[in-house]
Amino acid sequence: MPPTYWHQPASSSHALIEQFCPGFSYTVRAVAARYSKVELDEALRAVDSLLYKLVTSKQTMEAKGSIRPGSSQQTLIDRRIAALRLSIDLIQEALDNSDTPEN
Secondary structure (H helix, E strand, O other), X not given: OOOXXXXXOOOOHHHHHHHHOOOHHHHXXXXXXXXXXXXXXXXXXXXXXXXXXXXXXXXXXXXXXXXXXXXXXXXXXXXXXXHHHHHHHHHHHHHHOOOOOOO
């Protein structure tokens, strides 16, 4: 049974990325061929953990009132969260297209 991750990739992310980056499918296959499934899975778990910690920290700061909406700190956290979600989607896509052995 595959592990459950905190962030579930968007189902339409591949189509959206392919629309703006026509060679995306080839790039994902190249990345998938460069790394084993184990390496990609470990990277996915690490990025997922970072995302969870960042979202939890943001929620705590908002609850305490130590971060103002619209501040540069808020913007930075939101952009980092978006980047981590994109990373998870790309790693998951590489795992889905991986033909490499488990090791």
